[in-house]
Amino acid sequence: xxxxxxxxxxSANMARIQKDRGQNGEEKWTxxxxxxxxxxxxxxxxxxxxxxxxxxxxxxxxxxxxxxxGASVKLTTVGAPVPRVTETRVKRAxxxxxxxxxxxxxxxxxxxxxxxxxTRLTLWTNIGHRFIAMGAAGWHICFDVLDHLLSGTPxxxxxxxxxxxxxxxxxxxxxxxxQFGLESPNWPPQADQKS
Numbered sequence: 001x002x003x004x005x006x007x008x009x010x011s012a013n014m015a016r017i018q019k020d021r022g023q024n025g026e027e028k029w030t031x032x033x034x035x036x037x038x039x040x041x042x043x044x045x046x047x048x049x050x051x052x053x054x055x056x057x058x059x060x061x062x063x064x065x066x067x068x069x070g071a072s073v074k075l076t077t078v079g080a081p082v083p084r085v086t087e088t089r090v091k092r093a094x095x096x097x098x099x100x101x102x103x104x105x106x107x108x109x110x111x112x113x114x115x116x117x118x119t120r121l122t123l124w125t126n127i128g129h130r131f132i133a134m135g136a137a138g139w140h141i142c143f144d145v146l147d148h149l150l151s152g153t154p155x156x157x158x159x160x161x162x163x164x165x166x167x168x169x170x171x172x173x174x175x176x177x178x179q180f181g182l183e184s185p186n187w188p189p190q191a192d193q194k195s
Contacts, residue, residue: 004155009144009168012175015136018124031135033123035143039150041112044119045096047146048110057146059138059159066101069093075103079160133182137172138163 018030037044047053049067054060064073071090076083084104092100092109099110109124121143127135141163148155163169177183 004158005166007144007148007155007158007166007168009141009172012136012140012172012179014140014143015176015179017132017180027129029127029129029132031123031125031127031132031139033136033139033143035121035147036115036118037121037147037150038118040117041096041114041119043150044112044121045099047150048099048121049093049095053149055157056149056154057142057157059142060103066090066099067093067095073101077104078157079162129182133173133177133180136176136180137169140172140176141169 014035015031015033018032020028020030022028045067047057049065051062051064054062054066059079060075060077062073062075064071066073067090069090069092071093072087073090074085074087076085086102086104088101088103090099090101092098096112098112099108101108103125106126107124111120111122111124113120113122123139125135125139138159141158145155145158158168
């Protein structure tokens with residue numbers, strides 16, 4: 001069993017970005033993360049829809065299940081300086097294959113594909129250009145924590161300041177920024193700098 005302090009994420013290789021034009025001609029950025037998991041789609045589906053499981057790995061808490069179209073669920077950010085609560089309605093819940101909802105103004109689309117005995121989990125989420133490397137780093141760690149949870153070796157949720165505590169997020173943020181050809185932001189901001 002891995003101890004939390006021994007966890008080290010692999011290299012920044014599970015995310016890519018898509019750049020499109022929105023209806024008004026504005027740039028629209030989508031972060032795409034893909035993770036191969038050694039678990040059946042039904043098990044992964046439960047982990048991405050059940051509030052008890054989400055509490056163990058996701059960057060938000062849910063006050064209800066995300067497994068039914070039309071379900072109204074409050075999602076609360078975890079690890080943010082001020083918790084942000086947003087209400088979402090599940091737009092698509094095709095168990096155990098596809099899930100869609102909106103979190104804090106950002107579309108979230110999950111796809112689960114059976115691959116052998118496991119699952120290829122893909123997440124598409126639109127995100128502001130300035131935050132795309134940060135988002136990739138955060139979701140990378142969340143997916144690692146999810147994999148440990150599903151494998152029966154939970155290491156506990158690591159989001160916000162908790163992810164930064166070990167320097168893991170900072171390394172991934174810099175690697176993803178370089179991979180995406182973006183300027184690596186100095187994060188967290190220094191006290192003498194304005195954001």
